[in-house]
Amino acid sequence: MTQQVQRSELRRTDEIRQLISAHRELEDETLLLAVQFEPGRESDSPDDVYLFEVYDGYHHNIVDRERGDFTDISYGSTDAFPLPRDAYLHIILTNPIEFIEGLRSGWKLASELKGAVNRGAYEILHEENNSLIEAVRG
Amino acid sequence: MASAVSRLWFRQATSDFHCGELIRATNDITLRCHAIAKYQQCMEKAVKGVVRSLNESTVTQEQPSMRHDLDHEMDILKRLPVSAKTPPNSPVGRIKRHLDARMRSDLQRCMSIAPTRPVEGVQPRNTEYPFHKPTGTWMIPASADAFTDDEVAEMRAIAARTLHWADEITFAGSLVTKSNEDRHA
Numbered sequence: 001m002t003q004q005v006q007r008s009e010l011r012r013t014d015e016i017r018q019l020i021s022a023h024r025e026l027e028d029e030t031l032l033l034a035v036q037f038e039p040g041r042e043s044d045s046p047d048d049v050y051l052f053e054v055y056d057g058y059h060h061n062i063v064d065r066e067r068g069d070f071t072d073i074s075y076g077s078t079d080a081f082p083l084p085r086d087a088y089l090h091i092i093l094t095n096p097i098e099f100i101e102g103l104r105s106g107w108k109l110a111s112e113l114k115g116a117v118n119r120g121a122y123e124i125l126h127e128e129n130n131s132l133i134e135a136v137r138g
Numbered sequence: 139m140a141s142a143v144s145r146l147w148f149r150q151a152t153s154d155f156h157c158g159e160l161i162r163a164t165n166d167i168t169l170r171c172h173a174i175a176k177y178q179q180c181m182e183k184a185v186k187g188v189v190r191s192l193n194e195s196t197v198t199q200e201q202p203s204m205r206h207d208l209d210h211e212m213d214i215l216k217r218l219p220v221s222a223k224t225p226p227n228s229p230v231g232r233i234k235r236h237l238d239a240r241m242r243s244d245l246q247r248c249m250s251i252a253p254t255r256p257v258e259g260v261q262p263r264n265t266e267y268p269f270h271k272p273t274g275t276w277m278i279p280a281s282a283d284a285f286t287d288d289e290v291a292e293m294r295a296i297a298a299r300t301l302h303w304a305d306e307i308t309f310a311g312s313l314v315t316k317s318n319e320d321r322h323a
């Protein structure tokens with residue numbers, strides 16, 4: 001059975017766009033790239049939603065080699081982002097320097113994003129320039 | 139009913155604040171570092187209690203970190219989904235209302251005086267360990283000129299504000315948690 005997920009199957013795009021709009025207003029970090037994607041994790045709920053964000057200034061643009069992966073914050077259902085029971089909104093966070101390092105080193109979350117992009121299971125919702133997503137495609 | 143651990147974080151934060159007050163009341167200039175350290179600990183635990191409260195009310199799966207810098211906690215709090223549908227007096231509504239850029243900046247500044255590892259051989263100024271002055275010579279936090287009265291007063295004000303904020307949120311969060319438990323009982 002194929003695990004490929006088509007772009008049209010990405011869920012909750014309106015709520016995600018509202019969320020990104022709020023994140024663009026953060027004064028202390030600049031949102032460079034926001035991508036909704038489907039990582040194809042079998043362990044998660046099929047209703048889970050995934051958003052990948054790259055911010056200039058996030059964690060002082062330092063690479064967290066000790067953790068060896070990007071930050072993955074998960075939220076349950078809220079008034080602003082209702083979700084079915086046991087489903088989560090995952091927001092993956094990094095800065096441009098760590099983003100490139102994660103792709104180069106094959107970090108787990110970087111590989112998931114890369115896999116989703118290769119399958120076409122993603123949608124770019126905000127982009128300051130295309131060099132970051134090109135790095136994923138490359 | 140599960141205990142609201144978030145309220146325990148808040149109670150310990152309150153105790154740290156009171157300890158800071160006792161030290162400050164001595165007016166001993168060699169104890170400024172200890173008063174500041176207690177106010178810093180108060181803020182750190184108050185914010186961690188807020189994150190724990192969100193975990194207890196199933197808003198997030200995340201737990202407080204074991205780090206002093208609060209980067210993890212700020213990641214969670216500043217990106218909370220919020221919209222016009224968010225009740226203003228809910229924990230999420232209260233967080234969004236008060237955790238503005240100024241408060242985040244104040245908290246980050248206060249956390250920066252907690253002890254950290256040396257950076258490129260230089261130990262940054264902190265409240266616990268001997269550190270390097272800008273001139274490169276060593277100094278201890280208990281030196282009379284390591285911290286000023288103004289810094290103590292500023293830390294105290296930010297700690298008091300943070301504690302009040304955390305009290306509101308963890309209390310509101312404990313009500314939400316209890317309501318959820320009653321509904322699923």
